[in-house]
Amino acid sequence: MDILIIGLNHKSAEIGNRETVSKKLLTIELRQDFTNKLLDMKDENGRPFIKEVVVLTTCNRSEFIMHLSSQASYGKGGHIIKSLIAKHFFGDAAGENIFYMHLNEDAVRHLFSVASSLDSMIIGEPQILGQMKEAYNEACKFKTSGRFLNKLFHKAFNCAKTVRTETGIATSPVSVSYAAVELSKKVFNSLDEKKVLLLGAGEMGKLTVKHFIKYGVRNIYIANRTKENALRFIEESFSSTEKEYLNVIDFSEYYKLLPQSDIVLCSTGSEDYVLKYVDIIPVIKIRKQRPLFLIDISMPRNIDPEINKIPNVYLFDIDDIGKMIEDNIEIRKQEADAAKEFVETAVKEFMNWKESLNVVPVIISLRNKVKDILEIELSKYIGDKKEKDLIINSLTNKILHEPTMLIKKASANSEGISSIETIKALFNLDSEDLTDTDKGKENENVSKYIKLIK
Amino acid sequence: MLKELYLIPVAVYIFSYLPLLFQKKKMYKVFISLIYAGFALQTLIFFIFLGIKGFTVPVHIDRFVFFNAWILMFIVVLFGLFYKVEYILLYITPLVALNLLIGFFVPHVHIKLVMLNADKTILLTHIVLILIGDSLFALAFIVSLIYIFQERKIKNKKNLKLFDKKDIQLQEVLHSGGGYNLELLDNINYQCLKIGFPFITLGIVMGIYLSGSLFGTFMVVKPIEIMSLITWLIYAVLLHERMAKGLRGKRAAVFSVAGFLLILFSLSFSFYLFPAFHGLK
The missing domain is CATH 3.40.50.720 (NAD(P)-binding Rossmann-like Domain)
Known part of the structure; x- marks a missing residue:
């Protein structure tokens, strides 16, 4: 469940290189072709590398925001994806150095900074947020963005709004x-x-x-x-x-x-x-x-x-x-420092949410385990299936309320991993088979979990 | 000996630059005020001379130089106020101060005119016309130099700074404020040319008349006349190109610079190499 951002912007690449990439992402068709190419990437076992993609292209940057499947580990998958991107735009993998790559927390921080216009050529310029919304809407339209990137982008938009209203980053007339x-x-x-x-x-x-x-x-x-x-x-x-x-x-x-x-x-x-x-x-x-x-x-x-x-x-x-407004940007950097604190808070919140997703299989496994036991035992006394399911659900929720809360809390910090391991050992849970299930089933599980949290 | 009076405005002009060292925008206003004070003193001295001698042909070389400095400053102050480009004073004032210092250091030589009394009024008009025309061309020269530097900055996109409106710095006022826009600089250059050209033309015509009168014939072409006509021709071509073909911008500025350098050359040529051609002994 890694987030990977590969891209290039005015800081990392010359105008000519940005132009080359921008030209190949100019139309919706071109963007979708390339998005499909990314989504079609598979490992040696034929499992997809990437689950969701949003392509952000503006006059100063082109970025691919991706939600990776567990098969694409950073060390291997990220670099394979980067090579493919470089090859697509520059003909060979030599263009790889032009692109930057951010993973997980860095990627979230980068995206939130971009949305908040902290990474723009002109810090605080308002256009980038609109352009990000357009990119996200396009991904939603073509269903290349799923629940994970939806959450990420909505959080990014909220973060940008907070930065704009709570700091003076957008009050200065420079743009x-x-x-x-x-x-x-x-x-x-x-x-x-x-x-x-x-x-x-x-x-x-x-x-x-x-x-x-x-x-x-x-x-x-x-x-x-x-x-x-x-x-x-x-x-x-x-x-x-x-x-x-x-x-x-x-x-x-x-x-x-x-x-x-x-x-x-x-x-x-x-x-x-x-x-x-x-x-x-x-x-x-x-x-x-x-x-x-x-x-x-x-x-x-x-x-x-x-x-x-x-x-x-x-x-x-x-x-x-x-180049001409670089001096003014220096003045704005003071406001940007304050804005970075808001970004950090938003990053932390999102990462907590992301970490909590890692325990979904454990919770589901635990619930299934309890449900199975109740099912077997209650079947001896209750014949009506509807009544039995109602009692099973009610009892499962009551029994597992405290453990679920504990697992959720444990997922928020690294020390909690031992608590989760203890729970898994106590109930003899095996969540491995749940992590790599097919996309549809996993989404269903996540959906259940979200409802559960709510 | 009233030459010491020249040093008063010179001192004020030099002193006026000191506040700028503080690098504060308020100090720019102090600078402008001091320059105006210097010009007021220069004007007062001018009227003292008028009161003593009346409006006659300046017969001392230092008075002539002083008169030149006053006319130049007067024209620049007028243009500065009219076009709201007072910053030009920053560039012109050193020239005026230099003129006054030259006036102070040159020997108090009595220029002997070999001329009929009847021609002296024409000579006075010739001097006034030429000095006004030359001063306008001097302003056009300075404005053209600013234009060339400013245009170069815009073309090359180097050292071109954009300032935040809420915090206008002294640097903006001095180097890249509103008055530095190319259109305005070109317009001032054009106005100087349009106004200065008739003055110079009339001045040269009178000069040729005086020359003919001095040598008793109009048939012999003197070097000073050739020099003057070449200068006049440059400005005539520039004016024609501007009016008929719409010449403007950098080329017009380069033309103005070349024209003024030729004026400086022809003045030196006529006064120092061939003083006799100017009726001087």
Whole structure:
């Protein structure tokens, strides 16, 4: 019952490597193909390595959050999975070093830190939580996330909420969107008369547009490949006042609007460059050399980096912005220290819950044992099956209430292992055959246990 | 001997930089206030000279330099207030102080003009026009240098810091505040060019007239005229490119820098190598 996270982010990998991975996880189909590939991994006896998977992919990270089966021990299974991932994305296992790997408590801590935006390029930025929720919803939709990861993700969301409300990590205005607006003010004197063109309709684009409106921009054009999505994006993401400044155009027409646009914000999911060097040369001539400010917040990059070489054109990609706000991140680190305490508490709670799951087979085995004895003995006196089952259940609960509580408490700390062993010896329990039963039966047992705890 | 008066604003200007050593934002306001105080003193001295001599052709080289420093500071203060870019004073004031020090150290030489009395009004107008034009181009030069450095920072994405609005530091005010945006710097550069060019043009026309009058003929082309025309041509081309073709940004800034360096060269050329061409003895 191990939790394994394998991934890469802005700290561990260069933009080019992140781009390579991101491109192969760009669409739902690509993500699901790879998820199925992971779930199909089996050991020499044909038993699956991985029970549940959630694929999280954002502009700065790609991670695979996995619930491993007991067959995949960390030392062996984890590395086999990592090799497969490296081979899938980089063609050979040499790319393995680019990926990091976290197991169990480290993995939980990592995931909670990611959800709480403590591991983000910009500490405290709010987008990551939304992106994690999307990744989780996708996994739920395709049923690649089960009870275990459900619990893990819900706990992560709760942890993120606590961190946001209890610390000042999100109160400071620093974010990619804020940085984008601040950077544009280094080029333009006033944003009031400027025209902004947004390509793509994503979360980051939404926040940046909101910031631009806040700083006085009144002409914003949005071009998305699917016009309906752009209209829905406006409807769902902006207030009625903000909507007055927004105009949707056909994606095919964005090029015509480039000469009039002063700021272009690119956030599409395209694999190739949407804006190429040769596209901008005539545009800047038509603009009579008026400055053009380009922000590429997409991953993979959608604007050719060579464009930055054109006079009076200024291009910033997600990495450039990240580097620039490093100083501000330093200030936020103080808040992050306080946030880490909340994360630690949440990690401890989750690990207690996880540990308690390890005793499920013992409890079930104990209950079955008691039930079997009662069944044999009561059958001698009670003929009615319904009445007999009722008495058996009632007596089992009463007899085992104290031992169950003891086992639960014992599972929370390492010293309790001896207590569990004593119980197993006392009642001659063999829980081994319960641990590796088929998936359906185990889920059923866990389900029973959860009900029992409740 | 009133030359010692020049040292008062110089002392104030030098002293005004001391508060900045404290690295506090409040000290920036003290710095600006002291610079304005220095300029007020400079203006007072200017009016003292006017009261003594009246509005006549400066016949002492030190007065000429002092007048140049005053006009430059006056223009920079006006632009600083109008465009809310008072930080430019940080870069211009050392030039003004240097001008005043030169004024103090140069010998109190009496410039003898070989010129008819009737031409002296034209000469005075020529000097005022050229000094205003040159001061505007000097401002354009400084602004262009700031533009080039700032643009380089943005292009290379190096040393480009974003500051938290709630805690604006002195560093932001001095190096990357709102007034450092490229559009504004380019606009100031353009305005300096648009205003300065007619002044320089008229000044050169009057200079050519005075030169012709001095040598008795307009037919002989003098080196000073060639130098002036080359400088004028650079600014004319720059103005044309800006107005007709929309030239702006780094290229326009480089043009401005080159133009001003040529002005410095032509002034040195005419005053030190061929003083006779300027009607000086």
